[in-house]
Amino acid sequence: MKVYLAGPDVFLPDAIEIGRRKAGICRRHGLTPLYPLDSPIDLTARDASLRIFRANQAMMDSADAILANLTPFRGPGADPGTVYELGYMAGRAKPCFGYTNDASRYIERVRAWGGVCADDNGPTDADGLVVEDFDLADNLMMIHALELHGGPLVMPSHQPDDVWHDLAPFEACVRLAAEWLHTGTSALV
């Protein structure tokens, strides 16, 4: 079974090495990893970004499932590029799994990011927009998509020292996906 490894890991300075470590963990659990950087792209080409998109989409189309790193990225929420891919795979009715290396709730991160006020309509952010307050780790669309299209979000029991290189939640998520994919459990809605 092939799993597409989505995540902002591709932006790390050691993106190739982290991909190798993730691939090794997948293989140890009987899964075949597909990592975006496995597709060689000429980054000097005029249409490099389109080539990356097409390669990622083709990889997702050939994968049996997605395993997404939803660790908060440049703000209180997950990386939108990764979340797009999670949505795409859910839309394709393929099993979706995800993890985060952040142990906090979404509203706590919005509080740290720019503050949260309480008014009659509930908590709002610094711009006056309502903050979801369902005691969830991120936006409800991703959280429930995982629950209903695969397995629940895997979270760390405590905040890792290095949120970009700790692979314990990733490995727990691989274990969950492997069990699901190898037993053919079907929870798709």
Add this chain to the structure above:
Amino acid sequence: MKVYLAGPDVFLPDAIEIGRRKAGICRRHGLTPLYPLDSPIDLTARDASLRIFRANQAMMDSADAILANLTPFRGPGADPGTVYELGYMAGRAKPCFGYTNDASRYIERVRAWGGVCADDNGPTDADGLVVEDFDLADNLMMIHALELHGGPLVMPSHQPDDVWHDLAPFEACVRLAAEWLHTGTSALV
């Protein structure tokens, strides 16, 4: 033709009113709007967030296309909840349209958000993660998804005074979607 109106507009203090305005614009262009807040949800229910998810997914499943507000939200990128929905509809092979009320490029917003350094591997953010530098308005997955699954991202010619209430780019996007949907143009990949 029914279009699902995705966006962080649902978090505005006047979310219902902005939905009404958007719905009116859609109808004037011959489209039937589906707005998340059209589904009455009991927010005091224990499983309120799951009910919202299911209602949004059912609305997307019944829609012919999505029209997503990708205005940057709590950080330099688009709202992940909205982006999940964009991905879901692309995965369902339904036409995807989107707009932003921000006239800047992604890398400029990362610069304003926490700074950008240049090293041998290209621009990096304050955490040392690479910043995409393709002269695009946001992450390449969303930008090219729109181009290939519907129509290109609609951007304002200049920064609106109120990014949450200016509906000029929204109306331009509705026009694009209406033309596409009424003529049956097919650009799906």
